[in-house]
Structures are given as C-alpha cells and as structure tokens.
Amino acid sequence: MFKHILVPTDGSPLSQEAVTRAISFAKEAGARITFFCAVQPAPKMYYGEAIFDSHTFARFREKMLDSANDILDAxxxxxxxxxxxxxxxxxxxxxPYEAIIEAATRNECDLIFMASHGRRGVSGLLLGSExxxxxxxxxxxxxxxxxxxREAPY
Structure with a gap:
C-alpha cells in the first residue's frame, strides 16, 4: 500500500524510537524511506544590538546542517x-511542520511517519505540536x- 515513507527526525529519544518503528513498518510494507531533518535558520535579533562578523550566520547554518546530517546518518x-x-x-x-510537508511532497512520499508525545489537556494545548x-x-x-x-511535563 505505502511505498515511500517520509520519517522526520530531530535526534531526540522520541524521534529515534519512531525511526526504529518506521524501519520495521517499511520492512513489512516493502517500502523505502526518506529520513528528514528540519534545520532552524539563524535566530533573529529583536532587541538590543549584536556585533557579528560577516561569517557568523554562515557558520551557524553550517553547524546546524552538520548536526542534521549526523542525525540523518545515524x-x-x-x-x-x-x-x-x-x-x-x-x-x-x-x-518545521511546513518543511516536513514540503519534503514529503517534493520527494513524492505517500506516507509521513511521525512521533508524538501524546500530551493532552492544557500541556498539549499550550505547547502545540509539530x-x-x-x-x-x-x-x-x-x-x-x-x-x-516520557519527558518531564512542562
């Protein structure tokens, strides 16, 4: 039924468990997987002043992409x-949710396999969820x- 699965991961224990489960699911379904990691852009400065050299944002992006690639390599x-x-x-x-949907669409995935904390009530409402x-x-x-x-409730 499903032949190409997008599996978003951020390297957290929750998403690592989802990666393992998605691999088992793909094996049973005879599907292939595209692993995906959303990379945050450089933070914006809203208040105050900061002094950056011309390479600060490029270095930040490079480090974020390196981290994403380590997660994806694993x-x-x-x-x-x-x-x-x-x-x-x-x-x-x-x-990140927009990037997940974009990655699934660009790669012609027919299923997105994601983890959820399963937070409910006020915690789920306030924290939201990708x-x-x-x-x-x-x-x-x-x-x-x-x-x-289980992670500590906020």
Whole structure:
C-alpha cells in the first residue's frame, strides 16, 4: 500500500524510537524511506544590538546542517542494517511542520511517519505540536507513533 515513507527526525529519544518503528513498518510494507531533518535558520535579533562578523550566520547554518546530517546518518545506518532503501533530506525552515510537508511532497512520499508525545489537556494545548500541525495541514496520510518515551511535563 505505502511505498515511500517520509520519517522526520530531530535526534531526540522520541524521534529515534519512531525511526526504529518506521524501519520495521517499511520492512513489512516493502517500502523505502526518506529520513528528514528540519534545520532552524539563524535566530533573529529583536532587541538590543549584536556585533557579528560577516561569517557568523554562515557558520551557524553550517553547524546546524552538520548536526542534521549526523542525525540523518545515524538513521540511515539503522535502515541499512535492516536492508531498507533510504535517502536523507534536510531543509532550512522557520516552521518545521511546513518543511516536513514540503519534503514529503517534493520527494513524492505517500506516507509521513511521525512521533508524538501524546500530551493532552492544557500541556498539549499550550505547547502545540509539530505532529498536530502536520496532521492539520498535510494532504498526505500521516501515521502517528505514540511513544512510551516520557519527558518531564512542562
């Protein structure tokens, strides 16, 4: 049914568990995977003054892309061990949910496989969720993996 799965990851324990589950799912479905990492652009300065040399933002972007590539390399390694065909994509975006949908569309994925904290109530309402935003805005089916990984409530 699904032949090409986009798996967003940020390297957190929650998304690492989703990577592992997505690989198992892809193996059962006979699908390939595109691992995706959204890269935050350089932070904007709203107040005060800051002194930057001409290379500050380029170095920041390079470090962020290096970090994203490390995360994607780790996911690719796990998929390779399982015999799953995969590729890696990183996009710079202020809104990760938009980048996830864009990556899925550009790469012609027919499923987005994402993790969710499963926060409810006020915590879920106040914190929001990239997963919730993808569910709301994507025309591509989204499979949400609810994890047992528990992080401290905020």
């Amino acid at each position: 996911a690719e390694s796990i998929a390779g061990e399982a015999g799953i065909e995969c590729r890696k994509v990183a996009l710079v975006s202020e809104e 997963t919730q935003k993808v569910l709301t805005h994507s025309t591509i089916p989204v499979l949400v993996h609810r994890s047992d990984c």
